[in-house]
Amino acid sequence: MVEADSAPDRALTPARAIRDEDGAIEPRLVEEVSQAVLLSDVTTLRSVVEDMHEADLGALLEALDTEERPRLISLLGSDFDFTALTEVDDAVREEILEELSAETVAEGVRELDTDDAVYILEDLDEADKQEVLERLTPAERVALQQGLDYPEGTAGRRMQTEVIAVPPFWTVGQTIDYLRETADLPDRFFEIFVADPAHHFVGTVRLDHLLRTKRPVSISNLLEEERRVVRATEDLEDVARQFQRYNLVAAPVIDDAGRLVGVMTIDDVVDVIEEAADDDVKQLGGVNAAEELSDPVAQIAKSRFRWLFINLVTAFLAAAVMGLFEAQLSQLVALAILAPIVASQGGNAATQTMTVAVRSLATQELGAWNVRRFFTRELIVALLNGIAFALITGVVAALWFSHAGLGLVIGIAMVINLIAAGLAGVAIPVLLDRYGVDPAVSSGTFVTTVTDVVGFFAFLGTATILLGLN
Structure with missing residues (x-):
């Protein structure tokens, strides 16, 4: 009772609100x-951030003015x-790092896990990066340089080099004592990795299995040798699919020689x-995958101009x-009114099919x-x-313009264009992927061009034939 009363103010002080009901950082904060x-x-600053989660602190940084x-x-x-x-956004992080001294950055990354430290340092140009690394101890520098040496987008860049590895000839008791007595263990770990004296990966031991086993038992008797491993040069999206497919929480990372070099965590x-999902959504809309909300206006306008220009060219084609069919359009004005309906419906149908195809290719569900x-x-x-919308648009067009033949024309054109939309929505992403072009980036423009051209041609061509227009 005395201990509880000794700090009543701290216990009764309400926590400072960090985010509002919409999840945004509180404006008052x-x-x-x-x-x-x-x-x-x-x-005041220390009192605000002392118990703040890094995600909230990052959101707070983004909410502040640049300076x-x-x-x-x-x-x-x-x-x-x-x-x-x-x-924080990449652009915000780069702006911050440009303003901080190398000494400040070095002190900051020194306290981080290697995966987080590498994630921050890779945004620096080579000269600044080396300046920061020179201010670290040799051991710290080697650990970070190891991650930075791997290509961007690979497991080696995102792995954590702090791992717990023990030899297979240790006993359960020795391993538990090691875990209790070693001060610089990773903050969180889910299993023990086992490596031979040359540091080649041998297998893993689950923590629950370790703690349920008698102390004299050898670690080699607890090995899970069929454990999924990740190669340091493996693409990160392939690694993510492994985690998703096999419900992994962590996976050892090995180099080309089979040596244990790190761990990937969930x-x-x-x-x-x-x-990856964010990139796909942006690229399907013709937006640069690297675009962030914090990017300068001129940079955004420049990056979007290319695809808008391509769309303009394809619009002229349509x-x-x-x-x-200028002569036919002048004879029957209703054709000019209804033609965009056919093209638009085809474009929407193609976008639906294309989205499913692109996503299936990205997740390797389609092959x-x-x-x-x-x-x-x-x-x-x-x-x-196509048949369903042919009936709907055919009836509406016939009643609207009191012309049964016009209803038949738009119905036929609708079927033709929706079939073309289905074909293009599958074929274009698959062909682009086969020839090494990212279908998320390029499919949209080609698909909508196909449906516009086919839609207009099918509608106006059918009208010319069936309605006897010259």
Whole structure:
């Protein structure tokens, strides 16, 4: 009772609200921090961030003005958790790092796991990167350089080099004593890796299995030799698929010689999956995958201009098709009114099919073994929807313009264009992927061009034949 009463204020003080009901950082908190930075009020800053999660601290950094961010980090010094820099947009992180001294960055990354430290350092140019590395101890420098030496987008860049590895001839008792007595173990670990004296990976031992076994038993008797491993040069998206497919929480990382060099954990894999999905969504819309909300206006406009220009060229192509039927359009104005409906419906149908195809290719669910079945399925779907919308648009057009022949024309054109949409929505992404072109980046423009051209040509061509237009 005495201990509980000795700190009543701390127990009864309500926690400071960090995020509002929509998940955004509280504006009052941002204002409080901004004012504290302006006044160099370190005491207030420390009270705000001392129990703040790195994700919340990252969101707070993004909410501050550009010049306030590095100032906040400098004022907090060792109290600032550099892990928060892994939670901000790339552009924000680069701006912050440009303003911080090499000594400050070195002190910050020194306290991080190697995967987080490498994630931050890879944004620096080579000269600044070397300047930071020179301020670290040789052991720290080697660990970080090991990750930086692997190509971007590989497991070696995201792995954590701090691992627990024991020899197979140790006993359970020796291993448990080692875990209890070693101070610099990873903050979190889920299993013990076993390596031979040359550091070649041998297998793993689950922590629950270890703790349930008698002390004299040899570690070699507990080995799980069929454990899934990740190669350091393996693509991160392939690693993520392994984690998803086999429900992994962690996986050992080995080099080309089979030596244990690190570990991939589920928290890093979740980030990889999120980044891959984010890239796919952006690229399907013709947006640069690297674009962030914090990017300068001029940079965004420049990056989007290329695809908008390509779309403009393809729009002129569709307009040229309509130009071929200029005489027919002048004879029956209803054709000009209804033609965009056919093209638009085809474009929407193609986008649906293309989205499924691109995502299936990205997750390796669609391949040579099932592409024919997928193609047939989408063709049947397109035919059924084509017939349904042919009936709907045919009846509406016939009643609208009191012209039964016009209803028949738009119905036929709708079936033709939706079938073309289904074919293009599958064939274009598959062909682009086969020839090494990212279908998420290029499919949209080609697919919509096909449906526009086929839609206009089918509608106006059918009208010319069936309605006797010259």
